[in-house]
Amino acid sequence: MIRLAISVEGRTEEEFVRGLLQEHLWAAGVDVTPILVGSARNRWKGGNVSAAVLVGDMRLLSHSFDAVTSLVDFYGFRGREGRTVDELVADLIEELRAKLGPKARFDRVIPYVQLHEFEGLLFSRPEAFESVPDARESSVAELRSVRAGFASPELINDGKHTAPSKRIQRALPRYRKEVHGPRLATRIGLAAIRRECKRFDSWLARLEALGGS
Numbered sequence: 001m002i003r004l005a006i007s008v009e010g011r012t013e014e015e016f017v018r019g020l021l022q023e024h025l026w027a028a029g030v031d032v033t034p035i036l037v038g039s040a041r042n043r044w045k046g047g048n049v050s051a052a053v054l055v056g057d058m059r060l061l062s063h064s065f066d067a068v069t070s071l072v073d074f075y076g077f078r079g080r081e082g083r084t085v086d087e088l089v090a091d092l093i094e095e096l097r098a099k100l101g102p103k104a105r106f107d108r109v110i111p112y113v114q115l116h117e118f119e120g121l122l123f124s125r126p127e128a129f130e131s132v133p134d135a136r137e138s139s140v141a142e143l144r145s146v147r148a149g150f151a152s153p154e155l156i157n158d159g160k161h162t163a164p165s166k167r168i169q170r171a172l173p174r175y176r177k178e179v180h181g182p183r184l185a186t187r188i189g190l191a192a193i194r195r196e197c198k199r200f201d202s203w204l205a206r207l208e209a210l211g212g213s
Contacts, residue, residue, distance in 0.1 A: 001031050002108075002210045005065040007057045008034045009049055009072040013118055015182035017071065020190050021204075029211025035061065037072065050078040051088075055095045058111065062100060067108035067210050069203075075117040075163050085115045108210065112203045115154045118181065119164035123153035124196035125188045132172045132180055139171040154197045 004025070008014045017034035025032050037049055037057055049072045061068045074085045083091070092111040100109065114120070122128065126144040129135055146167050150156050156164045168175050185193065194201040 001029055002066045002213070003031050004033070004067045004069065004207065004210060005061040006032060006034045007037050007054060007061060007068065007070040007072070009037055009118075011036075011178045012181040013071045015178070016118070016185050019182050019186050021207075024190060025207055025211070028208040030067075030207060032207075033065070034071075037070075048078070049073070049076070051092060051095060054111065055092060055099060058096060058109065059099045062104065062109060067105075067110070069110040069207060070112050071118075072113055073117045074113050074115050075165075077113065085113050089113055107213065110203070110206055115199055116157060117164045119168055119177070120153045120156050121193050121197055121200060122168070122181065122184045122188065123147045123156060123164060124193045128184050128187045129168070129172060131184065131187060133174045135172055142171045143168065152197060152199075154199050 006017055006021075008017060014034045014036060017032060022032045035057075037053060039057075054070055054072060058068050058070060074080065074088070077088065080088050089111055092113075093106075093109075096109055096111065097104075097106065100106075123143065123146065126140060126147050129140050129143050146156065147153060153164075156162075156167070160166070165177065194204060
């Protein structure tokens with residue numbers, strides 16, 4: 001059994017890992033532990049993610065676990081300006097190589113940045129938003145229309161007013177990320193999320209493969 005640490009951005013992602021990924025990856029031979037960004041250095045709070053913070057956490061966690069990855073948003077990532085998500089990840093890999101040295105197993109050090117935001121995954125099945133308190137048919141129809149405008153939920157853009165979370169909040173004022181986000185993800189199901197979100201699916205496939213490494 002491979003012991004995997006996932007450095008997560010906040011409580012929502014932590015519950016998502018516990019609720020959907022833990023059992024799934026256990027069956028693949030991977031024992032998952034989500035740890036809030038900053039917790040590895042006893043800061044004990046999520047969010048406010050930067051390359052320095054994430055690389056520092058992943059470096060420390062790599063000493064206590066067999067493998068380490070991350071689940072943080074591209075939206076709001078400090079210092080990302082002028083870079084695509086792939087360029088950002090490439091830079092994270094280079095920084096980790098410099099910090100860990102040549103003896104590290106880099107097949108087991110997997111920085112992952114969600115494009116654009118965790119809430120984008122929830123657009124994999126917009127009908128699930130019906131479960132949010134006071135959700136009206138017109139509100140769900142609005143979110144369904146947003147999804148229809150993009151080839152993938154992961155492409156719903158990350159502008160200040162158009163990020164997935166902002167769109168959900170406007171349509172559903174009673175939506176609360178930490179409460180409803182993990183519940184909606186469970187309601188949608190991992191299979192649907194993987195089918196709609198190929199970037200996320202590729203990351204999860206790499207984690208599954210750790211069980212056979």
